Amino acid sequence: MAALTKVPRVKLGSQGLEVSKQGLGCMGMSSNYGLPKPEPEMIQLIHHAINSGVTFLDTSDVYGPHTNELLIGKALQGGWREKVQIASKFGISFPDGKMTIRGDPEYVRACCEASLKRLGIDYIDLYYVHRIDTHTPIEVTVGEMKKLVEEGKVKYIGLSEANASTIRRAHAVHPITAVQNEWSLWSRDLEDEIVPTCRELGIGIVPYSPLGRGFFSTGPKVMENLTENDSRKNFPRLKPENLEHNKQVYERVSAMAARKGCTTAQLALAWVHHQGDDVVPIPGTTKIENFNQNLGALSVKLTPEEMAELESYASLDVVKGERHAFMHFTWVNSDTPPLSSWKAA
Template sequence: MATQEKQKLPLVERVPLGCHGLIVSKQGLGCMGMSHPLMGGSKDDQQMIELIHYAVDCGITFLDTADVYGPHTNEILVGKAVKGIRDKVQIATKFGVADLSFNVKGDPAYVRSACEASLKRLDVDCIDLYYQHRIDPTVPIEITVGEMKKLVEEGKVKYLGLSEASAADIKRAHAVHPISAVQLEWSLWTRDVEAEIIPTCRELGIGIVSYSPLGRGFFSGKGIVEEFAEDDWRKTRIPRFRPQNLELNKVFYERLQDIGAKKQHTPGQIALAWLHHQGNDVVPIPGTTKIKNFEENVGALAVHLSKEDLQEIEEAVPPEAIAGERSPYMKFTWQNTCSPPLSSWKNSI
């Protein structure tokens, strides 16, 4: 895979993620789509490894995966890709979604077994950032994070994270062991986290990792200017991509297209740049399987937006006007999941 063009891409800054020592690239690379059966099936492993190497050469060193992606095959892929360059990358992986049916687990035995399995699949001695992927509504978060803390003490994990956790659960977890990052869906069309979760993270010095920063590909034109693959789950499972909703939502892509045209940037670059302008503690992790899309995403780091630009962009995509839920699994998101009180666990043993 050619790398001679990478010098034309903007310099990728390295930034602290949280306040406990983790340093990552200002933008990450979401690896799920490289081997997730619901995203058009497995891709050619060698091509995906070459894409990861190209990303690292370009300065994008923060790699995001999870045990459920595949399941399992994505961690194996990432593990192969980092052979020989382990010291150049920061690997983030997750546990807690036990299978594609969204069977969520957070008990200590599961936490430990999941970590051991991820270490083996990644073929590494230590995971840089280990997230609880979803909150188990049957296990107090203090119990789950207590076991994660032991993994840090044993040198199997360096830093801890949470994904799709409420502000209350973030505070409870952080009281057990410092949380370095919270991963959440944050983009121009998903902004409800701004009311309470973002302020909580900032109060506690927790880094913010934005997944699906392009609206699951919407702001890159997926479903509008680029057709979905026949077996891509987004067109049938993501409510915002269902035909009746997509017809209503496409106006927001068109508005960003007009804004981007004035600046000679794509709608996707405008959407990513908007996130970068939300703060130095924000690290988006757009995913892709194509070099040209990767280069477009990195190009967002060079986009400068004024206060007037940001206001225009936000007015162009009012989140309350978006048609459809953001996820088919809303009952497992921070809005609808609450960790039980610690007393309930103590009373059960």
């Protein structure tokens, strides 16, 4: 096998956190994309990633739920902890099978304590609000996270799927290190407001689903032979009525990749990397060969003309369907009540 691409180290945000330029999304190892994968194979993949220089591991308490953090905890045993930066999240639960978002102080603290125990670590490097609780002022949620930082249980704080106003309000309570939002060739709604806000405040950007949940890896084939519990069946762009139309996006990107001598996934991922040095995507995979391929995206160079050409293939007027199955819980609807309302309650 050819030597793997050397992974640069970058500063994520302006608070001091340093991570690999590309991370590893671990969700699919345990949940959402079909059945959990064999634990020994996933631990082998995590160790391979770390040895390859990808040290920024992304998880959440809701993945499984809980089993993904347990998996990573096992992978970190035996001296691996000091080699990695662990990002985890809280805020989403399914108590009655229905998605619930919580950001109240008691819940924040309970989630952190539980994640630390499952991961088997003393502190979480980057702790995100996974989704915004629109009933709790963001100042209250981040205020409790600030206490966790002061207690040494969390090093840095992040937000996921938060709008510009929420980011500013949170940052005023405690510096936000990173914002994790969906960002890919065909999911670009954060570019007008969120990206400029993050850059103004010195906040790093962590794109999740940079390969469109596998669409930019294999195109329409990603939907073949899925298990009943695979969440991708619920995503509008991947439903049959839209997928037939959207396959033209994949075909155009694939043709350009062939001209450049790289894979379609590498080209789509390289586009995300070219958004800036403050951008650290976290593509997920469950296979070492796919991980190695994703790593190769770091070597793909794109000119401004090529960037524009790629963007034209997946513009909003070309793509059919919403980017997320739960758009109501994304940054578009992440405003929270004013702090004064909480004090009066």
